[in-house]
Amino acid sequence: xxxxxxxxxxxxxxxxxxxxxxxxxxxxxxxxxxxxxxxxxxxxxxxxxxxxxxxxxxxxxxxxxxxxxxxxxxxxxxxxxxxxxxxxxxxxxxxxxxxxxxxxxxxxxxxxxxxxxxxxxxxxxxxxxxxxxxxxxxxxxxxxxxxxxxxxxxxxxxxxxxxxxxxxxxxxxxxxxxxxxxxxxxxxxxxxxxxxxxxxxxxxxxxxxxxxxxxxx
Amino acid sequence: xxxxxxxxxxxxxxxxxxxxxxxxxxxxxxxxxxxxxxxxxxxxxxxxxxxxxxxxxxxxxxxxxxxxxxxxxxxxxxxxxxxxxxxxxxxxxxxxxxxxxxxxxxxxxxxxxxxxxxxxxxxxxxxxxxxxxxxxxxxxxxxxxxxxxxxxxxxxxxxxxxxxxxxxxxxxxxxxxxxxxxxxxxxxxxxxxxxxxxxxxxxxxxxxxxxxxxxxxxxxxxxxxxxxxxxxxxxxxxxxxx
Numbered sequence: 001x002x003x004x005x006x007x008x009x010x011x012x013x014x015x016x017x018x019x020x021x022x023x024x025x026x027x028x029x030x031x032x033x034x035x036x037x038x039x040x041x042x043x044x045x046x047x048x049x050x051x052x053x054x055x056x057x058x059x060x061x062x063x064x065x066x067x068x069x070x071x072x073x074x075x076x077x078x079x080x081x082x083x084x085x086x087x088x089x090x091x092x093x094x095x096x097x098x099x100x101x102x103x104x105x106x107x108x109x110x111x112x113x114x115x116x117x118x119x120x121x122x123x124x125x126x127x128x129x130x131x132x133x134x135x136x137x138x139x140x141x142x143x144x145x146x147x148x149x150x151x152x153x154x155x156x157x158x159x160x161x162x163x164x165x166x167x168x169x170x171x172x173x174x175x176x177x178x179x180x181x182x183x184x185x186x187x188x189x190x191x192x193x194x195x196x197x198x199x200x201x202x203x204x205x206x207x208x209x210x211x212x213x214x215x216x217x
Numbered sequence: 218x219x220x221x222x223x224x225x226x227x228x229x230x231x232x233x234x235x236x237x238x239x240x241x242x243x244x245x246x247x248x249x250x251x252x253x254x255x256x257x258x259x260x261x262x263x264x265x266x267x268x269x270x271x272x273x274x275x276x277x278x279x280x281x282x283x284x285x286x287x288x289x290x291x292x293x294x295x296x297x298x299x300x301x302x303x304x305x306x307x308x309x310x311x312x313x314x315x316x317x318x319x320x321x322x323x324x325x326x327x328x329x330x331x332x333x334x335x336x337x338x339x340x341x342x343x344x345x346x347x348x349x350x351x352x353x354x355x356x357x358x359x360x361x362x363x364x365x366x367x368x369x370x371x372x373x374x375x376x377x378x379x380x381x382x383x384x385x386x387x388x389x390x391x392x393x394x395x396x397x398x399x400x401x402x403x404x405x406x407x408x409x410x411x412x413x414x415x416x417x418x419x420x421x422x423x424x425x426x427x428x429x430x431x432x433x434x435x436x437x438x439x440x441x442x443x444x445x446x447x448x449x450x451x452x453x454x455x456x457x458x459x
Contacts, residue, residue: 121267122304126318127294127370136321140308 007185008192018175019196025093025171026158032097033157034150037104042134044109055105062102068163071095075167088167100157107153111146112138144215151208155201172196218243218374218405219264224273226259226429233259234270235430241374246406248416251426252452257409260426261376264407265296278373294322297367301379303359305351305366311338312347315366323370330369337365341395357388364395374405381412411456417441425449 008015043055062070074095079085115138123133143150162173170178173193180189219241226234233256241247249257262268263275266282266289275282280292305314315334319325325333338344341361351359360380367375377396381389393415400406400419410416416423416437423440425433425448433440433449440449 116304118300118302118304119306121262122298122300122306124290125265125267125293125296125298125300126366127290127292127322128318129290132321136317137306141306144308 003188004185005188007179007183007188011179011183014175014179015172015192018170018172021089021170021175022158022161022172025089025096025161025164025169026154028093029096029100029157029161030154032093033100033104034108036097036101038108038139040101040105041108041112044105045112059102059105062099063106065099067099067160068166070099071163072166074098088164088169092164092167092169096157096161100153103153104150107146107149108142110149111142114145115141147215148208148212151204151211155204155208158201158204159197218245218278219407220274220276221260221263222274222276224260224263224270224275226263226268226270226272233429234263235428237273237426237429237431239424239431239434241405241407243405244403245421246400246404246408246419247422247424248420249407249409249424249426250411250413250416250452251432255426256429257426258378259429261378261407261409264376265293265298267298290322294318294370295373297364297370297372297375299360299363299367299375299377299380301382303351303356303363303383305359305363307351310348310350311343311354311362314351314362315369318366319369333369334365337368338362341365355388356384357391360384360388360392361395364392364399368399374407375399377406377408377410379409379411381410413441413453413457425452427452 040055040059043051044059046052046055071092075088075091078091078094119137119141120133123137124130128136161171164171165174165177168174176189176193180186183189219239221237221239224234224237225232235256237256237260239247239260249260251257259268263270263282264277266275266287270283277292277296281287282289282292305311306317309317312331312334315337316327316330319330319333320327335344335347338347341364343358343361343365346354346358346362351362354362364380380396381392384392389412393412396406396408396415397419408415408420420437422434422436424431425435425440425446427448432446435445441453
């Protein structure tokens with residue numbers, strides 16, 4: 001049995017489209033997850049116990065569930081809550097953001113705690129309000145400290161996007177699977193998916209190393 | 218200008234400040250000394266509300282630090298503070314360290330803030346370092362930048378929390394020289410330090426603390442001549458014998 005990589009050329013556009021969906025999903029989930037995660041982290045560190053317990057419960061709850069369950073559950077549950085069907089893409093996007101936020105919250109919280117207490121005191125002593133002290137003094141340092149972990153999480157996130165297969169979103173893997181079935185060339189297709197993931201993730205992790213050296217404090 | 222009356226503070230059952238009363242007039246330089254753990258740092262951090270206290274009252278320029286309605290950020294912006302470990306912001310250049318607080322807190326224009334930064338760096342002899350990051354400077358240089366950063370806010374008083382304790386010996390004097398010139402210009406200063414040479418030169422009063430209490434509060438000559446408390450005599454004999 002010979003290999004026929006021609007199927008790849010024939011279905012190039014479809015596959016690229018799938019890859020774009022995966023990358024887009026990753027990017028939006030990272031940005032959304034980080035914004036929500038930062039809010040959750042600030043809430044968890046709040047001196048108001050109601051606020052911190054609320055954020056803490058959210059984080060602990062989501063971190064105890066497998067990602068695949070969250071996606072599945074959300075896909076089935078959301079239409080029941082909002083009263084009408086929503087498309088699979090929006091459903092997984094929201095699920096990803098909510099899920100990733102829980103992880104980013106913990107990363108960001110650790111980053112904030114890594115900033116020396118003296119910096120907080122110096123910022124407050126200058127006359128910054130608590131919020132602007134966080135914005136100008138603590139968060140910029142915290143983000144530098146957690147850059148490697150944040151980006152590693154982003155790479156894991158990119159790999160995890162392939163889970164959307166279960167609800168039929170046309171990401172890279174799902175598209176490749178569809179093409180594989182219609183052309184009966186699964187080996188070629190799955191190999192290409194594997195190599196693409198390898199190249200992207202390896203390049204990204206090299207980039208993380210370089211950024212880390214450049215922005216380290 | 219700074220008036221503390223019967224201030225007490227507890228960490229749980231442990232009393233860090235024990236009924237401390239202290240007044241610093243405008244233009245006065247008060248040196249606070251005492252063995253480590255005696256509450257000196259905590260005392261001056263009560264003056265700008267970095268530490269809160271359970272009993273007593275602290276008035277700065279007539280404003281009560283511990284009162285609920287007090288706008289603490291605004292009050293703090295009028296009191297400069299210099300820390301033992303400099304605490305420059307490591308992600309900003311020297312110039313930005315000095316300019317940013319002026320822009321964000323005092324609403325000065327960028328040009329105005331940078332001009333003020335340049336002027337102060339000139340005074341510190343550090344203008345060539347403006348574009349460097351704090352980690353590229355020596356400890357003595359960093360501490361002078363920290364003093365410049367505090368002065369850029371045009372404070373009515375300056376608090377120094379062991380400003381030379383983290384410095385190598387050869388760098389102590391460059392920082393003390395700046396502090397001496399500030400004192401001679403009439404800046405109101407509260408200085409926690411073990412540098413008795415500095416105290417001799419510019420202090421008006423020396424406050425000696427032990428176990429959270431102010432044991433002695435005396436004019437400089439009186440303190441170095443015949444301290445009234447045994448504890449202060451013992452302390453002086455220990456740090457002045459070299």
